[in-house]
Amino acid sequence: MPRSTPPPDWVLVRRRQIGDQIRAARLHANLTQEAVAHRIPMDRAAYVRIEQGQAAALLDTLLLIADAIGVPLSELVA
Template structure:
């Protein structure tokens, strides 16, 4: 069970992953809405992930990596 609140390092890593998703998305010239359409995820979900305000699951990250045509490891490195 995760501790509540989460350790700072988890929040930091979450934000780093969101920053990478945003960077690749903008590099591919995709809006959050378009990425949502490509993944089947809501635009709000994409926004929350990029902002690092909410956790995500590996399924969402796999869908995003596939839609961005980038290895998952690139997003979470």
């Protein structure tokens, strides 16, 4: 169920920070967005929205992303 009110600004800032950490880990692992999305599996466009901080990811999705990249979840959300 979608939220009736948008999240506070600090949540949006933190979401973008997590997206940046996901991107950095992916690039360090020498993976493309397409490769990570395929490993999850997830639509590439949906993955890009998470990496850009435009979409909120469920915990399950963050766990899958961390596994696909080969890093602990704490590296993505620290």
